[in-house]
Amino acid sequence: MMSSSISEVRLVVDGKRLDGRTAEDLRQLRIETGVLHEADGSAFVEWGGNKIICGVYGPRECIPRFEASPYRALVKCRYMMSPFASLEEHSRSGPSRRSTELSKVIREVFENLVIAEKFPNTQIDIYIDVLQAEGGTRTASITAAAVALANAGIPMKDMVAAVAVGKADGHMLVDLGKAEDNFGQSDTPVAFASRSKDILLIQMDGMLTREEMVQALDMAERAEAKIHAVQADSLKRHYEEAGEKKFLM
Amino acid sequence: MKVVMMSDELKDMVMSRIRKDVMLGTLAKGTRNDGRQMDAFRPISVQKGALTSADGSALACIGGTKVLASVKFDVATPFADRPNEGVLISNAELLPTASPSFEPGPPDENSIEFARIVDRAVRSAECVDLKSLFIKEGKVISLFLDLYVLDHTGNFIDAGTLAASAALSDAKFPKVEGEKIIRGQYVGPLKPRALPISTTFVKVGKTWLVDPTREEELVQDCRITIATTESHVCTIQKGKGSLTKQELLDNIDIAFKRGSEIRAML
Numbered sequence: 001m002m003s004s005s006i007s008e009v010r011l012v013v014d015g016k017r018l019d020g021r022t023a024e025d026l027r028q029l030r031i032e033t034g035v036l037h038e039a040d041g042s043a044f045v046e047w048g049g050n051k052i053i054c055g056v057y058g059p060r061e062c063i064p065r066f067e068a069s070p071y072r073a074l075v076k077c078r079y080m081m082s083p084f085a086s087l088e089e090h091s092r093s094g095p096s097r098r099s100t101e102l103s104k105v106i107r108e109v110f111e112n113l114v115i116a117e118k119f120p121n122t123q124i125d126i127y128i129d130v131l132q133a134e135g136g137t138r139t140a141s142i143t144a145a146a147v148a149l150a151n152a153g154i155p156m157k158d159m160v161a162a163v164a165v166g167k168a169d170g171h172m173l174v175d176l177g178k179a180e181d182n183f184g185q186s187d188t189p190v191a192f193a194s195r196s197k198d199i200l201l202i203q204m205d206g207m208l209t210r211e212e213m214v215q216a217l218d219m220a221e222r223a224e225a226k227i228h229a230v231q232a233d234s235l236k237r238h239y240e241e242a243g244e245k246k247f248l249m
Numbered sequence: 250m251k252v253v254m255m256s257d258e259l260k261d262m263v264m265s266r267i268r269k270d271v272m273l274g275t276l277a278k279g280t281r282n283d284g285r286q287m288d289a290f291r292p293i294s295v296q297k298g299a300l301t302s303a304d305g306s307a308l309a310c311i312g313g314t315k316v317l318a319s320v321k322f323d324v325a326t327p328f329a330d331r332p333n334e335g336v337l338i339s340n341a342e343l344l345p346t347a348s349p350s351f352e353p354g355p356p357d358e359n360s361i362e363f364a365r366i367v368d369r370a371v372r373s374a375e376c377v378d379l380k381s382l383f384i385k386e387g388k389v390i391s392l393f394l395d396l397y398v399l400d401h402t403g404n405f406i407d408a409g410t411l412a413a414s415a416a417l418s419d420a421k422f423p424k425v426e427g428e429k430i431i432r433g434q435y436v437g438p439l440k441p442r443a444l445p446i447s448t449t450f451v452k453v454g455k456t457w458l459v460d461p462t463r464e465e466e467l468v469q470d471c472r473i474t475i476a477t478t479e480s481h482v483c484t485i486q487k488g489k490g491s492l493t494k495q496e497l498l499d500n501i502d503i504a505f506k507r508g509s510e511i512r513a514m515l
Contacts, residue, residue, distance in 0.1 A: 071262065088330070097361045104358045105487070112491045186373075188485070199492050202473070204485035205369045210501055213482055217494050 009183045011169035018179060026163070026175045026223060029230050031144065033151050033238035035245045041152025043234070044247035045144040048177060049134030051248065054144040056152040059122035073119035077107035077126040079141055085133040102138050109142055109162075109191050109200040115155040124154060131248070135178035136164045139189045142201065147231050151238065160200055161227035162191035165216045167208060172215050174223045186212075190220040194228045197221065269453070269468040276456045283462065288503050290460040295411060295514055297419040305420025305439065309412035311460060313402035315347075318394065318412035320420040320439075322430055324384070325391035335382020336391040339368035341398070341409065348401035348463075366486045367396060367409050370445040370476040373483040376417050377441060388428050403462040406474050410447035415515055417441040445483050446511045447476035448504040452490060459503060473497070475504035479512070 011018060021027070027048030036042035039055035062068035079102040083093045095103075106128070114124060126149070128141045139162035146160045164176045168184030181187050186206025193200055208216065238245070275282055285291065291312030300306040305320035325336050341364035343351040356364075371377070371394065382390035394413055398405045421435035451461040451469035458465055466472075471490025476483050482501060492500075 097356075097365065100358050100361045101365050104362060108487070108489050111489065193491065196491075197493070199487070199494065199497060202485050202487045202497065204482065205373045207373060207478070207481035207483055209481055210498070210505070213501060214498065217497070221494075 009169070009179075011180055011183060012171045012173070017173065017177075019177065021175075023171060024174045024219060024222065026226060027177065029143075029227065031147055031230055031234035032245050032247050033147055033234045035247045039148075039152070041148045041150070041154070043144045043147035043151060044245075045140050045147075047136065047140045047143070048175075049132060050130070050137055050140045051132040052137065052140050052144050053129050053131060053247070054141065054148040055127045056125065056145070056148040056154065057127070058124035058152075059119035059154070060125070062121060062123040068121045068123075070120050072116035073114070073121075074123040075107055075111050075114050075116060075126070076123055077103045077110065077128070077145075079103045079106055079128045079130070079138070081130045081133060081137070085130050102141075105201055105203065106138065106142055106145065109160060110145065110149065112198070112200050113146075113156040113158055113160060113193070114149065115157060118155060124149075133178075135176055135181040136189070138162070138201075139164050139191065142191050143227055143231065147234060150235055157193075158196055158198075159194040159228060159231060160191050161194060161224040161231060162189060162201060163220055163223045163227060164189040165220045165223070167206065167212060167216075172212060172219060174219050186216075188213075188216050188220075190217065190224075192221055192224045194224070265468055268464060272465070272468055273454045276453060281458065282464065287456060288459045288507070290407075290507060290511070291462075293411070293511060293514065295415045297415050303416075304423060304435075305416045305418075307412050307415030307419055308399075309408045309415060311404055311408045311411070312462065313400055314405055314408045315398075315400040316405055316408040316412040317397040317399055318409070318416035319397075320416045321393045321395070322423045323391045323393065324425075324428060324430055325389060326387060327383075327389040331379075332386070333383050334379035335377075335389040337368070337372060337377065337379065337394065338391060339364045339371070339394040339396070339413075341367070341396040343398050343401070343405070347398045351398075351401065362486070363398075363406055363409060364396065366406060366447070366474060366476075366484060367413050368394070369486075370410055370447060370484040371413055371417070374443040374445040374476075374478045374481075376414070376443055376445070377439065381422075384425055384428060390423065390425070390430070401463065403464070403466050404449050404460050407447050407449050407460060410445060410476060411511065414441070414444040414446065414512075418444060418515055443478045444512055444515055445476045445478055446508040447474050447484065448500075448507045449474045450500050450503075452492065452496075457496065457500065459507065473500060475501055477501075477504050477508040479509065 191201035472488030
């Protein structure tokens, strides 16, 4: 977070953020369900400058076979950032240490939700590709994957919505943008189960007091109700409207 | 008669179910298999300066778990977006020597996650003033923080954070001449500005346990690591499972308490 080195960067002026949002406003969020032809379920999320596509395959044969469980389906997740995803230079393609960690924590969200006992000896693949990144890709990915899994008809105990809250320029903010993430004092991505309100993902860096943590969790919970509404609306629209789903256009 | 071999998976399932039932029975009596309180660490010891080859080092032991941390300096090119700052690089090895559950080969997701948790704790707490590692334009000092898990009887994450904090407080600032580090010569102690301490909890059934042993980790329903400085939470990482907001806040309170007790040992 390196807050002290760049604390002179002003990110909140007169209660407004750089893009005009208030502390609890989300960036514009659009979710399109069922955008891929071959996947069993899919979703495309545009969230601020993030553009993320998620395809779900399965339950299908577990490969390698020795990994298969006679009791349950394995949930597998691959989060990947494209080399052209950010404004900076072209990065290396393929898995990085960051993407390995994110794949793990995203998988651990859905292992709580998918009713895996229904599909022994199989695996369920969640593929997430970040085409364009502008802060908050892991939370946008979780939000997208929940919709894609529902679209694939995979039984789940609950839905999940995720958002990053944090502190930037001394203010507690919801849905951090890239500058707020890079130059802020803390980034705390949280995923709440929509019904049970259980925390399915929480990570945190930077510095927050206990009181700020309480505030962060409350703000995340309120934001996640809004995100859930967008997810539900997208799924409903998908089954109401016929025809090709458009994305990236 | 047909002989049915029990698959490894089935054996693991049966064994872990039995283990869990036994543990739940013990926990119901208000104690743990090793007799500890729910919110107690195993005995902790820290030995600073365990190596002479490194610029700073420490061996941290929590119960039988041993993690060695080394701090070593080198010269590097800064990152383009932070031209005035030195570079901190953290790496972790789960040595196959340490546990039958560790395998040789490139770092897996567990060792990557481990290294990144410790890295985030050190970075967030701003232990090292990275600006002090600037040499001249295009040249900075890089700080390599290496973590070796030597013996794993559970909770190598907290032992790793502890070893890292101890190694940083043991480290000496290298002497730089021109663009080179003079090996073995120092200008004084590194003096970290804060020392993050992490506390890892696992939930077994309905009970939260601090500093889990390997057997507790094997039957866990949820894991969460919370690193703190004196005044702030500086890193959180949830592993498997889920928890409520209240459980998280209760664990943060315990993490602050245990954190300051352990920090006093450094």
